[in-house]
Structure formats: C-alpha cells, structure tokens
Amino acid sequence: MTTTTDSPPRPATRTRLDLAAPLAAAWLGGWGVLALLSTLTGAGYPFGANDPHGADVSLLRLLPVDVGAPLFAGVLLLAAVAALAMSGPVTVRRPGLPRALLLGYGWTVAFALTVVVPDARVLIVLGYLPILLIGAPFDWPPVDYGQIFDWPLAARCAALVGGVLLAGALLLWQRRTAGACPACGRDDHERGWTTPAAAARWGRWAAYTAAVIPFAYAVTRFAWAAGIPLGISRDFLAEMRETGLVWAGAGLGGFATVGAILTLGLVRPWGERFPRWMPRLAGRRVPIKLAVVPATLVALSVTAATLGLMSNAEFWHLTGGFSLASAPMLLWPLWGGALGAATLAYHLRRRGACTRCGRPVPRP
Incomplete structure (x- = not known):
C-alpha cells in the first residue's frame, strides 16, 4: 500500500x-x-x-x-x-x-x-x-x-x-x-480499510442494510393504516384504528421511509452534491457534517431504543412474540450498527488531507 x-x-x-x-x-x-x-x-x-x-x-x-x-x-x-x-x-x-x-x-x-x-x-x-x-x-x-x-x-x-x-x-x-493525529487519527501505519476505495466497498453494504430495515418497518405500519392486519390480529388492528394509534404508526412509517431514502444518500452521488432540483444549492458540495451528525444521532437512538424494547415483556405481548410485526424491530440492533458503519464509511470516503497534521488521504 x-x-x-x-x-x-x-x-x-x-x-x-x-x-x-x-x-x-x-x-x-x-x-x-x-x-x-x-x-x-x-x-x-x-x-x-x-x-x-x-x-x-x-x-x-x-x-x-x-x-x-x-x-x-x-x-x-x-x-x-x-x-x-x-x-x-x-x-x-x-x-x-x-x-x-x-x-x-x-x-x-x-x-x-x-x-x-x-x-x-x-x-x-x-x-x-x-x-x-x-x-x-x-x-x-x-x-x-x-x-x-x-x-x-x-x-x-x-x-x-x-x-x-x-x-x-x-x-x-x-x-x-498513541502518537496519532488528534484531528484525523492518522499515524505512520495506514490501515487498508480506511482508504476511500475500501470505505466505498464496505460502506455500500452497510448503507443498503441500514436502508432496508426501516423500510420493512414502514411497510407494516402502512399496511395497518390500509386496514391490512400484517403480523397482528384483526381485533388488535380494530382497537388501534379506534384509538388512532394506527395513524401515529403511519406517521412513524413515513419518518422511517424518509430516513431510509436519506441513508442511501451516504453512497449515492446526491449525497455528496445537492441535486439539480434544489434551488440555490444545486451542484454544491453537501457539507460532511450535514450527513454525519443526524445519521449518528439516529444510529445511537435506534441502538438505545433496542435495548429497552427487547427487554420489555409488554412489547412481546403486544406483537404476539416473533411475527411480521415484531421482525423489523428485532433487526434494529443491526440497523443501528449498519447505519453507524455507513456513516463512518461516508466520512472516510469524503475526508481530504488533514488540515492539522498535513497527512494526505491514504490510497490503496
């Protein structure tokens, strides 16, 4: 190397x-x-x-x-x-x-x-x-x-x-x-997985994984809003429709769908430069922190939510144990980890030469 x-x-x-x-x-x-x-x-x-x-x-x-x-x-x-x-x-x-x-x-x-x-x-x-x-x-x-x-x-x-x-x-x-640069973490021993080319490869898998899981969650919530008891009983669906919880679930499904689409931006060109349909921003570079900060917040929040839900007996009772309703949430630990990895890959791929130590971007 x-x-x-x-x-x-x-x-x-x-x-x-x-x-x-x-x-x-x-x-x-x-x-x-x-x-x-x-x-x-x-x-x-x-x-x-x-x-x-x-x-x-x-x-x-x-x-x-x-x-x-x-x-x-x-x-x-x-x-x-x-x-x-x-x-x-x-x-x-x-x-x-x-x-x-x-x-x-x-x-x-x-x-x-x-x-x-x-x-x-x-x-x-x-x-x-x-x-x-x-x-x-x-x-x-x-x-x-x-x-x-x-x-x-x-x-x-x-x-x-x-x-x-x-x-x-x-x-x-x-x-x-450890004798590394405090700003970029680089030292005299470059690691292959941190190069832009390597980060692009493993980051792509992480991003697609982090996008599929919330979209699967959204599908179940949209199905309930449409009156389809996907993974739950008809009685439970009727109860949620009476209380309005089904529409709250649809709102969360919409949020999850938007999050899934934005996650793909971590590996797509429009995640690096604003698309042409955005006035005054079209063609400009997307600030790295604009993607990294919210993605990191969501990754931490998802991982935090998983620990409490998985240890809550009420959660398993409401979803009827392992079912199509609970399966997407059972994948939340993978979602949090995959989103964190995709975010790290995005940072490694887009960072330039360090302005503090002067070390260049490592190349394979």
Missing part, C-alpha cells in the same frame, strides 16, 4: 476538537452535581419508577430509585474528573495500565450515557417530532406538549449530549497517547 506524496507535518494548533475534553468535564460535572443534590434531597431523579412515560422501555427500570441518584452522581463526577485529566498536555506516549483503565472506564460511561440511558423514548420523540411541529398550530394531535417535553426527556437528551462529548474527549486523548 502506498500513499500520495508526503507532506511535512504542520505546526500543532488548537482547534475546536480540543474543546471536547473541557466541555465534557463541565457538562458531566454539572449533571453530577445535580445528581448529588437529588441524592441529598430525595427529589428530581427522573428515571425508573419516577418516570411514568419511560418506565417500561428503559433498562433503568431495573435500578432502584434510591440507588440511581447516588450512582449517577458518583459515575458522572468521576467521569468529569477523567475528562478534565484528558484536557491537559500529553507527555507520555506508550500504552500502560493507567491508560487502559482510563479508556476502559471512559468508554463504558460514554456507552451508558449514549445508549443505555436515552432508551426508546428519544427515538419515539424524534419520530413524532415532524408531526408535532407541523400540527402544533392546528392543535393536532390532541396531546399535552408539557407531558411530552418534560424533565425525564430532558435528562435523557442531556445524557446523550454528555456521552457524545465524553466520547469525543476519549477519542482525541486516545489518539494523542
């Missing part, structure tokens, strides 16, 4: 990437203090039995309320200290037990905050958000928005933000301590 002509490393300058660690420390520390206050006052803990909306779809329902607040306080405050330590200068660049322990703890906390805590409610709100925003001026759907956008939902979103910030801090520190 060879690379393009070498470029001398550029002087190290501070960029927005260097803000990940201090921001993570401040965010996690602030929420850790709130969890500590909740421990001392006995009020404000938003999960488990204290959350009537998400108690059945969250793994945190298994955690007693009187244990949850002090556990969150300890975990978040310790993670804040770890993030603060990672914000300092790196003087030693060799693996060791302290580095392994810090990375192991940090990535475990980041996983818990981004995948375990948010649960299915974040994905549900994301799915209904277009309907809620469009229908709000017309008082439809007839729901209490104060019960939807409440403190438990805010806490879940805060956990997701904190987890992403911590993951960014960990990634940068891990690169620094």
